[in-house]
Amino acid sequence: MKKFITTLLLISSLSLFAQSNQFSGEYNRSLNEGDKHIIEYKLTLNQDGTFVFHSYSKIQGGNPQEVNKYGKGKWIAKDNLITFSADKKEDFDEKYTLDFNTSTARFVTKNPRDKSDKVVKTKLQFFESEIAWLKRIDVFKV
Template sequence: MKALITTLFLICSITLSAQSNQFAGAYSRSLSEEGKHIIEYKLTLNQDGTFVFHSYSKLQGGTPPEENKYGKGKWSVKDNMITFSANKKEDFDEKYTLDFNNSTARFVAKNPRDKSDKVVKTKLQFLESEINWMRRIDVFRI
């Protein structure tokens, strides 16, 4: 009986770690207008449940003209919805100032059962965030 319970526990933990592996990785988005504006977003979801985010913008005539913003914290997944959180004491300092608490994103990928030629880029689509400009932003898997 103990062996059966141990085996079931092992199978469940392997399944859970395999699910987080499908979400972990690097995501990016670059918006630019030749010679005028550059906006780049880079998000890395680590397999240990942590994340790092970097936003770079260079806007012609902007104040300031060039800006870097950073955020980090933890992420978790439930039903293709990724929830981000940040600990005020551990994840914030002079460099990491973006607060990802209460931010959620939907993981979008082609269904493995879909055998059509339709191309679906794997992405995270931010649905909610206290960072106003993060709402409705899509970042694509690299």
């Protein structure tokens, strides 16, 4: 009986780990208009449940012209939703200033039952955040 319970716990923990592998990885988005304007987003979801976010913008005529913004913290997945959190003491300093505490993104991928030739890029679509410019932004898995 002990072996059965141990085996059951091992299998369930492996399935949880496999599910986080589905979400973990690098996500990018680059928007540009020639050399005039560049906006880039990079999000890395680590398998240990931590994340790092970098936003870079270079706007011609902007003040300031170049801006780098960073955020980090923890993420958890439930169904196809990724919820982000940040600890005020651990995850914030002079460099990491973005507060992801109320941010949620939807994991979008092609349904495995869809046998059509339709191409669906795997992405995270932010739909909730206190960071106003982050809402409705899609970042694509690399």
